[in-house]
Amino acid sequence: MKRGLKNRHLQLISLGGVIGSGYFLGTGYILEKAGPAAIVSYLLGGAIVLCVMLCLAELAVAEPIAGSFVTYARKYINPTWACGVGWTYWVTWVSYVPSEMIAAGIIMNNFVPAVSQLWWAVLFCLLVTLVNLFQVDKFGESEFWLAIIKIVALMAFVVVGVLIILGLIGDQGYLGTTLLLGSGGFTPNGYWAIIVTMTIILVNFQGTEIIGLAAGECEKPEESIPLAVRNVTWRIIALYIIPISVLISILPWDKASLEESVFAVALSEYGLDKFAAFFSFVVLTAALSCTNSGLYGTSRALYSLSKIGMAPKKLSTLNRNGMPQNSVVVTIATCWLIILLYSFDTSDMAYTYLLSLSGFTGAIAWISICWSQYNFRKHCEARNSVERLRYKTPFFPFVTHFGIWAQVISIIIVASEPELRETIYLGAICLIIPMVIYKIEHGRWKRKKKKRIEQMKNN
16 A cells, blocks of 8 residues: 555544544533533543553554554454454444534535535535545545644634633633532532443544554654654643533533534623634534544455455455555445435434444454554563564553553443443444354355365375
8 A cells, every 4th residue: 555644644634533523512412411520531531542542553663554453453362353343443434424424414504404414415425535535645635634624623712712711701700610610510410420421432532543544554654653643642632621621611511412512502602603603614624524534444444354354355456546445435335325324313312322332333443452452562572572662552561451441341331321222232233243254254264275175185
């Protein structure tokens, strides 16, 4: 594959996958459930992101391969598990990408009511398809500028929000911690709500692992990947923790919902309607950007599955620009199908279920990354080659264990919640079915191979 991604592309691609409409819209659900304590949920999510990215950096620098974490799972865990994780990751994004397109369609439908949101979604789907079929550096450039819009908007929100808190904007006077600790205190629904919302939090942070999927197409991975991991991790924490802290300081948590962006609602509370309307445009760019990054990542995962014999061989065919065209086309075609199905039910609960499902399946991929890194390091220790690693995960194995078990505990707790339990079951099915199919097919292949060997011996 062509190595056409620069360091700035790599960093912004990862940010693009993280700051999507799920952040601007899904945060409403988190605030509604956890109240101001949502900031603790985001801090915990940020800590998990940091651990996963440090593990991924060690693997990606040592073995910069396109579709990396699927290959790592196959090599350092188990081929059957790798098949389940790879296909689950693909299902995650082909389910989530259509929700981003639908979100963009809803926004455009508000501006141009004469055109159905479904047609807008299809239009954006076509646009993103074309971008992903261009040369990889063109994709990186488009994602760079889409991500810049979101970052600038969040920085502007923080500045305006701080001025509102200080009483310099609006006639409410100095707010301080009035709203932050009002309406039931910091944890109005208890500390349990912090953990219950973790799957949605993990969805909002998902996309950072795309750094690993892009490892095979970046220039000088041994330099770009560690730098990108460090910068992206701290920028994600800053772009989440600070804006969310400002948000819950200017918007009563009981006014948050999934109906519209909580950032826009907060600004409208203080008469900043034009700025709030601008955030509708930001959600649009966020949806397009996240779709762009998500389609990139999931098509590379499908390409990787094909390369290691876990998907049809034709999906690993590269076009003249060095891109897996067939994987992109199959992925986007599946997204189109889900757009049609999803358009029949665009209720808040359906959107929440989709986010929760993505949270579970994404967590499985992240657990796989940490697990692979743990086995990889043990493998290096057995060969006395740890000192030759160009990048090492710090505080091993504590960072690795935290990255694994914090997510396992979150999944178990969410499975105990009747409201979201079904999504865990569905996610488990998406993981197990590919594993069973692979096991059966691999066993059949081994029997055929054994039979051919026996026939050759007899002849």
